[in-house]
Amino acid sequence: MRGTGFLLGLLAARVVYAANDWGMGDANSKLAPPHMFRPLSTPAHEISTLAIFTLAVTGAIFVIVAVLLAYSAIRFRARRTDDGSEPPQVYGSGPVEFAWTAVPVLIVFVLALTTGRTVYTIQAARRPPNALGVRVVGHQWWWEFQYPELGIVTANELHVPVSDPRDPRPTFLELESADVAHSFWVPQLAGKTDVIPNKTNVTWIEPERPGVFLGQCAEFCGTQHALMLLRVVVHPRDEWEHWVASQRAPAATDKSVENGRRVFASTACVNCHVVQGTGATGRFGPDLTHLMSRETLAAGAALNTPANLKAWLRDPNVIKPGALMPAMDLADRDLDDLVAYLETLR
Ligand code: CUA
Numbered sequence: 001m002r003g004t005g006f007l008l009g010l011l012a013a014r015v016v017y018a019a020n021d022w023g024m025g026d027a028n029s030k031l032a033p034p035h036m037f038r039p040l041s042t043p044a045h046e047i048s049t050l051a052i053f054t055l056a057v058t059g060a061i062f063v064i065v066a067v068l069l070a071y072s073a074i075r076f077r078a079r080r081t082d083d084g085s086e087p088p089q090v091y092g093s094g095p096v097e098f099a100w101t102a103v104p105v106l107i108v109f110v111l112a113l114t115t116g117r118t119v120y121t122i123q124a125a126r127r128p129p130n131a132l133g134v135r136v137v138g139h140q141w142w143w144e145f146q147y148p149e150l151g152i153v154t155a156n157e158l159h160v161p162v163s164d165p166r167d168p169r170p171t172f173l174e175l176e177s178a179d180v181a182h183s184f185w186v187p188q189l190a191g192k193t194d195v196i197p198n199k200t201n202v203t204w205i206e207p208e209r210p211g212v213f214l215g216q217c218a219e220f221c222g223t224q225h226a227l228m229l230l231r232v233v234v235h236p237r238d239e240w241e242h243w244v245a246s247q248r249a250p251a252a253t254d255k256s257v258e259n260g261r262r263v264f265a266s267t268a269c270v271n272c273h274v275v276q277g278t279g280a281t282g283r284f285g286p287d288l289t290h291l292m293s294r295e296t297l298a299a300g301a302a303l304n305t306p307a308n309l310k311a312w313l314r315d316p317n318v319i320k321p322g323a324l325m326p327a328m329d330l331a332d333r334d335l336d337d338l339v340a341y342l343e344t345l346r
Pocket of ligand 1: 138183217
């Protein structure tokens, strides 16, 4: 069981670590791999228990069948001394037919019931009044996180408070898509939930301890599906209040980066991005008001460093081929000034 979990974990880790360039390999290697057999949130515990139970049942069936098969193959193998006659043929045995029908039906019934119970336990959970509500919007190829009650909008890094079992504070997620079907999956916190255009799906997480948890879009959604990563940052309570306050603060207005600000305001950036309190009100791309509070760029494709930001602005396709953000063809000086301006958006 442990071995299987380990292999599945490795596989999931491989997918996320495919973002190895641009410093992400190092950044991710400090985190626990997204391991569904190491659950840290109520829905993930339920799913992990069900997965282990199902593996145990199907594993037992596999072992029984394999042993019987091996035994028959060896015990009844062809021998020199065989006289060529057929063994006794048995037709129409009532008890045998009953057994091979009833036993599988019973097994399927038990698996269906336990699965149904798990699905119900997770989906029927009522949202408690103190729960945090987040609207998750899937885009090609990034995640938008809106906190309507707090007036915060961010991208690709979902920040939530820890949910101490003595004082639970779950986060309820309403998932929508801006374009095609995606799927929200953070293995240690909850099962995958499809993100479907024109439909709102709901899931919830209840992280038991602070930390950073890796997730991934789990539904093929176009060329950059594999680089539609996300991080869930779980804060201790006091740190959470601090994060909320910093995200609600207005955008920085540093006078030393006037040219960068001018470049930003006079190019197409403003048609797709928001910087609160400026003329940038586009909603197509991520909100940049507090861009520098995020660890990654381009939905986890690159570490958020000045060098990577510059490479991204020069030509997003270098980091993420097919990215919907266009290359702006800026002069090198303007590019540096633009990076300097964005670096002030803390
Ligand atoms: Cu979004 Cu795959």
